Amino acid sequence: xxxxxxxxxxxxxxxxxxxxxxxxxxxxxxxxxxxxxxxxxxxxxxxxxxxxxxxxxxxxxxxxxxxxxxxxxxxxxxxxxxxxxxxxxxxxxxxxxxxxxxxxxxxxxxxxxxxxxxxxxxxxxxxxxxxxxxxxxxxxxxxxxxxxxxxxxxxxxxxxxxxxxxxxxxxxxxxxxxxxxxxxxxxxxxxxxxxx
Amino acid sequence: xxxxxxxxxxxxxxxxxxxxxxxxxxxxxxxxxxxxxxxxxxxxxxxxxxxxxxxxxxxxxxxxxxxxxxxxxxxxxxxxxxxxxxxxxxxxxxxxxxxxxxxxxxxxxxxxxxxxxxxxxxxxxxxxxxxxxxxxxxxxxxxxxxxxxxxxxxxxxxxxxxxxxxxxxxxxxxxxxxxxxxxxxxxxxxxxxxxxxxxxxxxxxxxxxxxxxxxxxxxxxxxxxxxxxxxxxxxxxxxxxxxxxxxxxxxxxxxxxx
Numbered sequence: 001x002x003x004x005x006x007x008x009x010x011x012x013x014x015x016x017x018x019x020x021x022x023x024x025x026x027x028x029x030x031x032x033x034x035x036x037x038x039x040x041x042x043x044x045x046x047x048x049x050x051x052x053x054x055x056x057x058x059x060x061x062x063x064x065x066x067x068x069x070x071x072x073x074x075x076x077x078x079x080x081x082x083x084x085x086x087x088x089x090x091x092x093x094x095x096x097x098x099x100x101x102x103x104x105x106x107x108x109x110x111x112x113x114x115x116x117x118x119x120x121x122x123x124x125x126x127x128x129x130x131x132x133x134x135x136x137x138x139x140x141x142x143x144x145x146x147x148x149x150x151x152x153x154x155x156x157x158x159x160x161x162x163x164x165x166x167x168x169x170x171x172x173x174x175x176x177x178x179x180x181x182x183x184x185x186x187x188x189x190x191x192x193x194x195x196x
Numbered sequence: 197x198x199x200x201x202x203x204x205x206x207x208x209x210x211x212x213x214x215x216x217x218x219x220x221x222x223x224x225x226x227x228x229x230x231x232x233x234x235x236x237x238x239x240x241x242x243x244x245x246x247x248x249x250x251x252x253x254x255x256x257x258x259x260x261x262x263x264x265x266x267x268x269x270x271x272x273x274x275x276x277x278x279x280x281x282x283x284x285x286x287x288x289x290x291x292x293x294x295x296x297x298x299x300x301x302x303x304x305x306x307x308x309x310x311x312x313x314x315x316x317x318x319x320x321x322x323x324x325x326x327x328x329x330x331x332x333x334x335x336x337x338x339x340x341x342x343x344x345x346x347x348x349x350x351x352x353x354x355x356x357x358x359x360x361x362x363x364x365x366x367x368x369x370x371x372x373x374x375x376x377x378x379x380x381x382x383x384x385x386x387x388x389x390x391x392x393x394x395x396x397x398x399x400x401x402x403x404x405x406x407x408x409x410x411x412x413x414x415x416x417x418x419x420x421x422x423x424x425x426x427x428x429x430x431x432x433x434x435x436x437x438x439x440x441x442x443x444x445x446x447x448x449x450x451x452x453x454x
Contacts, residue, residue, distance in 0.1 A: 013236075014229065014232075017228070017229045017232050018229050021224060021229055022224040024228070025221075025224040025228060026221050026224070029221060029222065035225070038222075039225045039227070039228055039231075043231045043232050043235065046228070046232040047232060047235050047236065050232075050236055072348055072349070075348075076311055106218070109214060110218050110219075112211075112215065112218070113214070113218040113219045113220075116211060116215040131212065135212040135213060135216040136215075136216045136219060138216070160204075160205070163205040163212075164204075166205075166212075167205055167208045170208070178207065180211065181207040181208060181210055182207050184207070184210040184211060184214050185206055185207045185210040
């Protein structure tokens with residue numbers, strides 16, 4: 001499909017946009033933290049991707065190439081707008097409203113997820129991007145490597161450093177997340193042991 | 197991720213995996229694909245109109261007027277072909293200028309620290325393939341108050357040296373720049389740096405973009421209405437001096453680079 005689009009087939013590019021718009025929106029949302037802005041970033045990224053198609057190596061995968069563009073556009077947007085604070089505000093606003101009808105465990109998981117998201121904000125851009133790619137967007141190491149334009153080995157070492165820094169951020173600003181993390185790990189290990 | 201990547205931080209790893217699983221994304225708006233289609237259609241349509249205008253000999257003779265008018269009339273984004281035509285008019289191969297309204301919401305105002313990474317002259321030099329040049333006073337290089345490098349776009353790296361007290365920022369890139377949204381044509385002046393053509397954009401605000409090797413925009417920022425911009429090219433590098441100084445002073449700084 002990307003090859004067809006590269007040859008000027010607009011319908012093929014439209015199909016690519018349809019296929020990847022959710023991925024692009026989600027990747028953008030993780031970084032800019034605002035629905036409208038994420039939609040704008042996704043649009044911009046697709047337009048840039050279209051303009052850059054002649055530079056796309058069709059022997060490679062489209063998804064990591066697109067993710068590279070989306071995350072670059074999103075980081076530029078987030079850097080300049082200061083909208084990251086909106087996430088914290090939203091978190092404070094939503095806390096305790098009692099509107100969430102999900103089971104307690106799911107509500108707790110969602111709340112902790114939001115807090116981890118806030119903690120990630122305190123990391124350098126490259127760390128954030130890598131964590132979103134590997135954990136939230138579930139790219140493989142090879143895809144993440146293509147997305148950041150670095151070898152797989154670099155992805156591993158950078159991710160290691162990113163986790164180290166995230167732990168420090170959590171220890172300093174979100175210390176109650178650590179017992180929760182330990183509990184998660186214990187549960188995982190218990191499940192793993194009982195399954196074997 | 198289904199496996200623990202880093203045993204040393206396995207609790208943080210577990211926390212991230214659980215967080216990713218529980219994360220609640222908003223629904224993806226269904227307008228993205230349609231909006232992209234409209235924008236690309238607009239670009240193609242504008243390119244066609246511009247090509248048609250430029251193909252007419254009588255109008256080509258008055259290319260400046262026509263191009264400016266075309267940009268003002270158009271409500272579409274501009275594609276590389278039209279930028280090239282405008283760049284030819286102003287005589288700089290890697291600098292493109294448009295006059296006319298900016299479509300849609302203007303880009304954000306970006307200061308160097310908001311889009312580029314702090315660097316030293318040494319680390320900035322390691323990030324780019326060209327030699328970073330600095331202004332001189334009586335033959336002595338002036339060290340900047342701050343250095344930034346934007347190197348996330350391979351081939352389109354930008355080095356910014358900030359001279360706070362002197363009142364200017366110097367951008368250097370092996371690629372080019374693109375200015376648009378100039379409120380009026382008379383803000384543009386032909387200038388000369390070492391006898392070569394240069395462009396001076398007077399105070400009044402405009403959108404400045406950094407371009408990659410294919411002329412595509414990689415960084416876009418609204419520039420201050422209080423600062424003017426001098427653009428010129430030397431030995432394969434494009435320079436942009438943003439300053440509150442006068443044109444003469446800007447040229448003196450430009451010609452002092454070593």
